[in-house]
Amino acid sequence: MQAPGNRAIGILASAVAFVSLACFAPQSYAVPSFARQTGLACEGCHTVFPELTPFGRAFKLNGYLIDNLPQVKGLTADNKEALLLNWLPPISIMFQTSYTSTSKALPDSGGTGNSQNGQVLFPQQASLFYAGRIAPNVGGFIQMTYAPEDGALVWDNTDIRFADHATVSGKDLTWGVSLNNNPTVQDPWNSTPAWQVPFDQRSSAAPTPAAATQIDGTLGGAVAGLTLYGYFANAFYAEFGGYRSAPQNFGGQVGAGPLDSAAENVVNGVAPYWRLAYEWQQDRSSWSVGTFGMNVELYPGAGAPLSGATNKYRDVAFDTQYQFIGDETIYSVQAVYINEKQTLDASFASGASTNQSDTLKTLRIGGSYYYQRKYGASLGYFSTTGSNDPLHYEQGTALTGSGSGSPDSKGWIGELNYVPWQNVKFSLQYTAYNRFNGGSSDYDGFGRNASDNNTVYLLGWFNF
């Protein structure tokens, strides 16, 4: 039983933690910019947005370069392309609005009673995109987003890439370099975290499990990476690169830095990233299997100097995706398993973790079915489990904390979709938690049960 003062602090901290978690909720988008540039309907690149078809994956790996717009051209003296720019910029807008209701209302941030249940977000998110060709061999997917939790337009997913082709042993090699700000945002399959489907959209007004591996969206928006990739014979994919910290607005500073103890979780040096995958295609079916991962060393920062001991995270993941894209029916299954080994030298030394070494494992599997690209249903299971570490998984925080010090969360998600037009989607989603932040009942030590966070989420999603 906690003292009332502690309870108020816990609730306030939970509100802060909740908002910061919501900022890094998985985000996935489809953009009419590409339709404008290519002249293709959304179905060219997407089964139903944001899931990519084989052509959508090829378009991405080709650097978003395929265009069917008149071009502004410039040539060098020896007749080489010096400029190739869409006559009209491929700009588009996304608007999402949502309604969220949890099984039990969330605690009031003022410390007494409960908040109003049935939260309307208008918008939940609104984004502006430039997506398409930038130069003869350079294209980009660039997104700026307004969300209520930010209260401002902030930089979102960005992938600027150079792409070209070579012929090796008589077969095509598509290769390129991606400059991006979220590990796996550059990946063409929807089984990796940045563009995971189904359930790419979750409510930002409902609590979500606190523990996540580094590669599972935790680093998104706070790093910049450069990776080199190759896709050979439409089957074999390999990518290698590294990420370095590039946080925005850290420590409340205005300006570009310097990057110092005011920032949190700063990458020491460069965090290597790797990805291998194989895709098999047969008529209307495609199946991919792959592995990816990264090694990250982080200085905790947040007042501590960026030197000395670090927390080390080694993420190794396996993923697979199966798609069948028929004229009338479409179905797909995606699964990912991420195993993270944590060596928390810095946190252990400062008393921020109970153990020096922890593990964290995430499994997600989900499937979707669509009829006529219009009526859809999805079902999925998720599980995150790991070492019990009371100091690491913050005790004493209502709603977002863990009373037991365990990161375990498990549950099911179901979703019904109605896509009246290819750029408009309505979703009704239900999330049921068997465990949340380590427990089924009284998981936070403040009397809240996992099932209290079961969420009904209604989303309206417009791309234009």
Add this chain to the structure above:
Amino acid sequence: MKRHFLELLVATATLLVSVSAFSGEDAEMAKLATRVCANCHGPHGDSVSSAFPRLAGQQAAYTEAQLKTFKDKTRGDPYAQAYMWGMASQLDEDTIKRLGAYYAAQKPHPARKGDAARMAQGKSIYENGMPQAEVPACALCHGENAHGKDTIPRLAGQHPEYLVKQLVAFKSMQRANNPVMHSVTDKMSLEQIQAVAEFAASK
């Protein structure tokens, strides 16, 4: 050493260019086909998915005619609208002609035999037509080997599912720019369409 390396590089490049020139392939069209068209129609026009037709070995004049109908939007079946209206919109006459020639020169997909009973039914329709329904024999225009001629398309080696979809589109007038094929398919059942498509594709 550096000079020798450069000489070797130049010699290799010259050799590659010579080989390319000797093969007679239109390098510019090969590049366009590899970077753009192949994403749906497969390497050298041999597509994997039956959603997209195989272009390898197709009659040049037919490919050319279709690209023109995509460009002027007179071919309006759903996939044409979704994919090809955009893709063909910026193609000029010269590129359309050369793309047709490029794909005509590619090696066609080897034929695959289908279900025996359906093949027999399809063979009868393909070779003799359906006189009572006034459906002429397909072979009259598409040829005994289904290789087509000029603007009459090659059907041999095509995805049977793709042929079915096109025949259904002619029948329903979704693909309304070919009155001859509409009259041919108008009195055919789906079963007869599937049979003849399977037989034609197997040639």
